[in-house]
Amino acid sequence: xxxxxxxxxxxxxxxxxxxxxxxxxVMLFPFAWMLITSIKPDAELYNPRISPFIVREPTLEHWxxxxxxxxxxxxxxxxxxxxxxxxxVSLFAGVLAGYALSRLVFRGSTLFGIMIFVTYLVPPTLLFxxxxxxxxxxxxxxxxxxxxxxxxxxxxxxxxxLLMGYFQTIPKELExxxxxxGATRLQxxxxxxxxxxxxxxxSAGIFAFTLSWNEFLYALVFIHSPENxxxxxxxxxxxIKGDVFFWGALMAGALFGSVPVAVVYSFFVEHYVSGMxxxxxx
Amino acid sequence: MTTxxxxxxxxxxxxxxxxxxxxxxxxxxxxAPALLLIVIFIxxxxxxxxxxxxTDKIVGTPGTYIGLxxxxxxxxxDIFLTAAWNTVFFTTVATVFKAVLGMWLAVLLNRRxxxxxxxxxxxxxxxxxxxxxxxxxxxxxxxxxxxxxNWTLRWMWQMEISILGxxxxxNWGFFRGPLWLGDPDLAMASVILVNVWRGLPFFxxxxxxxxxxxxxxxxxxxxxxxxxxxxxxxxxTLPLIKxxxxxxxxxxxxxxxxxxxxxxxxxxxxxxxETHLLATLAYQLGMGSGNIGQGAAVALFxxxxxxxxxxxxxxxxxxxxxx
Numbered sequence: 031x032x033x034x035x036x037x038x039x040x041x042x043x044x045x046x047x048x049x050x051x052x053x054x055x056v057m058l059f060p061f062a063w064m065l066i067t068s069i070k071p072d073a074e075l076y077n078p079r080i081s082p083f084i085v086r087e088p089t090l091e092h093w094x095x096x097x098x099x100x101x102x103x104x105x106x107x108x109x110x111x112x113x114x115x116x117x118x119v120s121l122f123a124g125v126l127a128g129y130a131l132s133r134l135v136f137r138g139s140t141l142f143g144i145m146i147f148v149t150y151l152v153p154p155t156l157l158f159x160x161x162x163x164x165x166x167x168x169x170x171x172x173x174x175x176x177x178x179x180x181x182x183x184x185x186x187x188x189x190x191x192l193l194m195g196y197f198q199t200i201p202k203e204l205e206x207x208x209x210x211x212g213a214t215r216l217q218x219x220x221x222x223x224x225x226x227x228x229x230x231x232x233s234a235g236i237f238a239f240t241l242s243w244n245e246f247l248y249a250l251v252f253i254h255s256p257e258n259x260x261x262x263x264x265x266x267x268x269x270i271k272g273d274v275f276f277w278g279a280l281m282a283g284a285l286f287g288s289v290p291v292a293v294v295y296s297f298f299v300e301h302y303v304s305g306m307x308x309x310x311x312x
Numbered sequence: 313m314t315t316x317x318x319x320x321x322x323x324x325x326x327x328x329x330x331x332x333x334x335x336x337x338x339x340x341x342x343x344a345p346a347l348l349l350i351v352i353f354i355x356x357x358x359x360x361x362x363x364x365x366x367t368d369k370i371v372g373t374p375g376t377y378i379g380l381x382x383x384x385x386x387x388x389x390d391i392f393l394t395a396a397w398n399t400v401f402f403t404t405v406a407t408v409f410k411a412v413l414g415m416w417l418a419v420l421l422n423r424r425x426x427x428x429x430x431x432x433x434x435x436x437x438x439x440x441x442x443x444x445x446x447x448x449x450x451x452x453x454x455x456x457x458x459x460x461x462n463w464t465l466r467w468m469w470q471m472e473i474s475i476l477g478x479x480x481x482x483n484w485g486f487f488r489g490p491l492w493l494g495d496p497d498l499a500m501a502s503v504i505l506v507n508v509w510r511g512l513p514f515f516x517x518x519x520x521x522x523x524x525x526x527x528x529x530x531x532x533x534x535x536x537x538x539x540x541x542x543x544x545x546x547x548x549t550l551p552l553i554k555x556x557x558x559x560x561x562x563x564x565x566x567x568x569x570x571x572x573x574x575x576x577x578x579x580x581x582x583x584x585x586e587t588h589l590l591a592t593l594a595y596q597l598g599m600g601s602g603n604i605g606q607g608a609a610v611a612l613f614x615x616x617x618x619x620x621x622x623x624x625x626x627x628x629x630x631x632x633x634x635x
């Protein structure tokens with residue numbers, strides 16, 4: 031930071047502003063492109079001779095066709111429901127397991143800790159084929175329940191891992207005081223430790239919510255009926271018919287499928303970032 | 313104790329409530345929901361997957377045990393060998409780019425400037441938005457006929473011609489620009505580009521969190537010693553950020569190695585099955601052609617590499633923890 035004092039303006043421009051601007055431009059360009067494409071009439075979209083950067087006659091026809099003629103609203107409701115329910119299940123299991131692993135001494139706790147860590151690093155792509163068998167066997171295929179029960183496979187290890195770290199930052203003495211005053215272990219946990227861990231739980235929850243909103247593979251494999259799909263799968267499978275791409279509607283779908291997570295994220299940036307970096311550092 | 317006391321069995325409830333005071337009991341009770349989910353939806357599918365890979369199961373049939381037949385057939389298949397090589401290549405190249413560019417971006421973001429917070433927040437967008445949806449935008453940008461990149465290339469080319477005073481001005485149709493997803497090498501490069509675009513913010517923001525823990529007086533000390541900016545980066549920043557960097561890189565290797573969505577959306581493994589990764593090949597065999605045994609076998613090939621990475625990570629975390 032002190033280095034900036036002696037810097038000339040030109041030098042700052044070259045080593046700082048220009049590279050930073052390039053990074054930001056590249057990171058955000060695809061989103062601008064979604065917006066531009068979604069408000070351009072087909073006549074302009076599919077004319078390679080005119081500049082694609084200029085929208086001459088903006089139109090909302092693609093937005094209308096997305097909301098009016100496709101099941102997009104239905105997919106949005108499904109996605110929201112799955113994301114909230116699987117996050118709730120994962121937080122419940124993750125808070126309890128995280129508390130047990132960070133606070134209680136019991137046989138096998140180290141082993142459980144390693145197990146949670148290992149499952150945290152098991153990618154969904156490794157298990158989706160046999161998991162399809164399990165989902166079918168439980169009669170959950172083609173329902174949103176199949177996602178609510180399987181998303182916790184990657185959310186629970188993550189939540190547990192994150193919350194273990196968080197619980198360790200809460201002084202043990204607080205609990206011990208409560209127990210001296212006659213509280214049971216469960217009461218000490220639910221009334222002292224969990225309220226103090228709310229920021230950590232919120233971080234885990236926000237991160238888990240965005241992960242389930244974005245999940246693709248399980249939703250692609252388990253769900254077949256158009257009305258049960260989530261946004262990522264619905265947009266990619268129902269808006270592309272064979273080789274025909276309705277780019278206007280597709281980009282409108284991509285835009286409106288991204289906006290909800292972006293809004294949630296913008297309200298909780300700090301929590302999201304601490305969830306993300308905390309999950310990595312453990 | 314506020315637990316509701318059933319009239320018929322007070323002693324049982326009371327006994328349960330007291331036993332929860334014993335941490336050996338409470339520990340298992342609290343672990344139960346997480347363990348149940350892990351056993352049913354991870355451990356059991358894993359065993360099932362290993363079994364499936366040893367059978368000739370096709371969708372709708374139980375399948376019979378054929379030993380290592382699937383694995384033998386895979387090693388004899390060019391498509392599989394290409395996919396395995398692609399996965400290693402894709403992971404290595406993408407991770408190197410993400411780490412280097414991510415570090416650069418983190419260093420930039422770590423400076424004090426106006427709108428720093430909103431810049432940091434907006435740079436993370438590619439990472440939080442649904443990957444398939446942003447990848448669709450890239451698919452459109454790589455379009456064979458309407459690619460915005462090719463339009464820009466054509467435009468620049470035409471500008472050059474008019475500056476040089478040539479007469480070709482109106483006839484720019486014959487320069488079409490590259491077919492981004494039509495050529496195997498270019499398609500792989502495009503997939504890597506999108507992966508770097510998506511994963512770079514994660515590296516940058518994690519590295520930034522690491523940079524912010526470095527005490528500023530270390531840089532002051534380096535300043536007094538007359539160190540240049542580059543030297544400070546090599547000798548102060550890099551050694552101190554190494555622990556964070558290693559964990560982030562290892563984590564990213566796992567995710568990149570198992571990537572499915574980018575190839576599924578951008579190329580579907582094409583052209584000519586040349587851009588498949590293990591995950592997309594497993595999907596094509598297991599779900600597309602219903603050849604479940606082979607699909608499961610392909611997916612399990614991710615395991616050895618993942619195991620090495622996980623063991624390294626555990627060892628590293630433990631070593632850091634001891635210090």
